[in-house]
Amino acid sequence: MWRSAERTTRLTAEFALDFGTGSTRIADAGGTLLVDEPTVVAVDKDTGRVVAFGSEVLALGARAAGRVAVRYPVRNGQLVDLDLVEEVLGEALRRAGASRLSHPRVLVCTHIGATRVQNRALDRAVRRAGARDVLFIAHPTACAIGAGIAIDEPTGSMVVDVGAGTTDVGVFALGGIVVSSSCARGGDDLDEAVRSYLVRQRDVLVSRETAQACRRALATVAPRAAPAEFEITGRDAHSGRPTSAILTSVELKPIIEPLVAPMFDAAVRGITEAPPELVNDLIGAGLLLAGGGGLLDGFDRRLARVTGVPVYVAAEAGRCAVLGAARCLELPHGLSYAVSVARIH
Numbered sequence: 001m002w003r004s005a006e007r008t009t010r011l012t013a014e015f016a017l018d019f020g021t022g023s024t025r026i027a028d029a030g031g032t033l034l035v036d037e038p039t040v041v042a043v044d045k046d047t048g049r050v051v052a053f054g055s056e057v058l059a060l061g062a063r064a065a066g067r068v069a070v071r072y073p074v075r076n077g078q079l080v081d082l083d084l085v086e087e088v089l090g091e092a093l094r095r096a097g098a099s100r101l102s103h104p105r106v107l108v109c110t111h112i113g114a115t116r117v118q119n120r121a122l123d124r125a126v127r128r129a130g131a132r133d134v135l136f137i138a139h140p141t142a143c144a145i146g147a148g149i150a151i152d153e154p155t156g157s158m159v160v161d162v163g164a165g166t167t168d169v170g171v172f173a174l175g176g177i178v179v180s181s182s183c184a185r186g187g188d189d190l191d192e193a194v195r196s197y198l199v200r201q202r203d204v205l206v207s208r209e210t211a212q213a214c215r216r217a218l219a220t221v222a223p224r225a226a227p228a229e230f231e232i233t234g235r236d237a238h239s240g241r242p243t244s245a246i247l248t249s250v251e252l253k254p255i256i257e258p259l260v261a262p263m264f265d266a267a268v269r270g271i272t273e274a275p276p277e278l279v280n281d282l283i284g285a286g287l288l289l290a291g292g293g294g295l296l297d298g299f300d301r302r303l304a305r306v307t308g309v310p311v312y313v314a315a316e317a318g319r320c321a322v323l324g325a326a327r328c329l330e331l332p333h334g335l336s337y338a339v340s341v342a343r344i345h
């Protein structure tokens with residue numbers, strides 16, 4: 001089921017890659033987004049072969065459930081199954097037009113909390129997928145450049161990137177990260193918590209998509225949000241019959257809170273560990289909130305309250321990192337923000 005029709009071979013073989021928990025994104029040096037797909041694959045249960053990637057998997061729907069297993073190769077920013085990761089990255093880069101013969105350079109966004117082992121595994125997977133040269137850029141740095149922040153200035157700047165499975169924080173001055181912090185929590189953790197709550201408390205089994213729709217409709221971290229409710233449909237956990245239930249935002253609050261608290265704590269650590277002069281700069285300039293997970297209702301306002309710094313939200317929150325990495329490929333000194341895997345940590 002892999003498709004090859006959308007392939008185009010490019011002469012400038014340089015790509016930016018963000019292999020996220022939620023989405024796999026690839027852009028070229030001109031900033032054109034070539035791939036933006038959910039990081040999910042369908043694997044044939046008999047042969048073990050990957051038969052579909054990204055939105056193709058969602059299109060297969062429940063009918064294919066007997067024949068294929070749905071797998072998520074990245075969890076909370078960590079590579080789960082290296083063979084699968086290699087196969088997915090190979091396909092994603094092919095779709096971006098990166099032929100093995102062109103031996104592309106790939107600039108990979110890496111999370112603050114990624115271990116040396118994880119980065120090496122990612123480096124190897126991207127090379128096996130055909131890359132000649134693999135460089136890494138920290139997520140917050142890529143986001144800052146994607147949002148047009150002049151991180152080379154002596155004036156301090158700050159990024160909080162809340163993704164599907166990780167939260168990365170970076171405070172910058174003179175082109176470098178002065179303070180960083182992170183936590184392995186993002187928007188998808190909230191969906192998972194909603195799912196397990198429904199099974200435990202309501203005996204209702206729902207799909208990831210239903211849990212996500214419910215969470216987006218109800219979850220809020222705003223201090224005094226108006227109560228809301230959402231009707232979910234799923235299956236009875238005992239009989240397997242179709243059933244429905246009403247979930248309220250009040251019920252959801254204690255489920256959400258323990259998951260978002262470490263995200264805010266990571267941001268506060270960025271502030272408390274930064275030199276006071278830089279914090280003064282931040283109070284003037286504000287901090288950038290990037291990543292799709294930061295679009296949770298009220299997140300920006302609460303982030304401003306707990307950090308004491310004004311918050312502005314990235315225009316393309318989820319794509320900010322890959323577009324920033326793509327920009328680094330184009331900028332005259334852009335690769336000075338990048339390092340090879342041997343130089344991380």
Ligand SMILES: Nc1ncnc2c1ncn2[C@@H]1O[C@H](COP(=O)(O)OP(=O)(O)OP(=O)(O)O)[C@@H](O)[C@H]1O
Pocket residue numbers: 019020021022023024076077162163164165166167186187188189212216290291292293294295296297317318319
């Ligand atoms: N409008 C929205 N409201 C609330 N949540 C949203 C919204 N849009 C996207 N999200 C959530 O954002 C998350 C995806 O964000 P993003 O694309 O930045 O993640 P990622 O880069 O794939 O993951 P990570 O960086 O953690 O590995 C998902 O959990 C998704 O449900």
Ligand SMILES: [Mg+2]
Pocket residue numbers: 018020021163164291321
């Ligand atoms: Mg991300």
